[in-house]
Amino acid sequence: MTGGSRGFPSDVRVAWAPRTDGMPRRDAAADLLGGLLPGAVVVRRCARCGSTAHGRPLVVGGRHVVSVSYTDRWVVAAVAPSSSASTIGVDAEDDDGRIDLARVLPAPSDLHAWTRVEATLKADGRGLALDPAAVTVEEVPGGFLSQVERTVYHGWDAPAPPGVVASLVLRQA
């Protein structure tokens, strides 16, 4: 993986909203995506089985790429124009020690190591159907580069609410 210093891209938008008690999480995501992309229709499609009940979120019409993630109390959505990113992944986790990092990652790690990997798996579109060990991550000035097979992604640790850790990954168009 090679790459120089890169700041957070100006055409990528990341929005957070607190989850309301009793509100289905997808409704919370729909509200957030509706604010970021007014009028857009977002569907899901599973790369594995073709189901539209689960899987990667896709914007009908293809002019933007989107990703969403949930913690117990927050929903986050990331959006980029397809002209600058062919795929995007965002992952957020509560920093409460509930994830057994030693079980999911090969080397001693912190929670950002996991959100970087999971954001990459979401940008890839296969999610956890792919072994997290297939993702390599290298820190670079301003962010990180991650790689799955021959595909390289640009990544950043995203600002997040207190007690939450998040990373964003995209593949440049």
Ligand SMILES: CC(C)(COP(=O)(O)OP(=O)(O)OC[C@H]1O[C@@H](n2cnc3c(N)ncnc32)[C@H](O)[C@@H]1OP(=O)(O)O)[C@@H](O)C(=O)NCCC(=O)NCCS
């Ligand atoms: C994607 C995945 C890594 C998310 O894990 P998580 O930390 O539990 O969940 P998060 O809150 O961060 O993200 C959930 C969102 O990820 C998105 N997502 C789900 N599958 C995805 C995929 N394959 N690629 C990219 N994004 C995906 C969805 O938008 C989902 O929210 P939604 O259900 O409201 O649409 C994990 O659920 C996964 O790998 N799922 C797919 C497993 C699979 O392939 N199963 C086969 C079914 S046939």
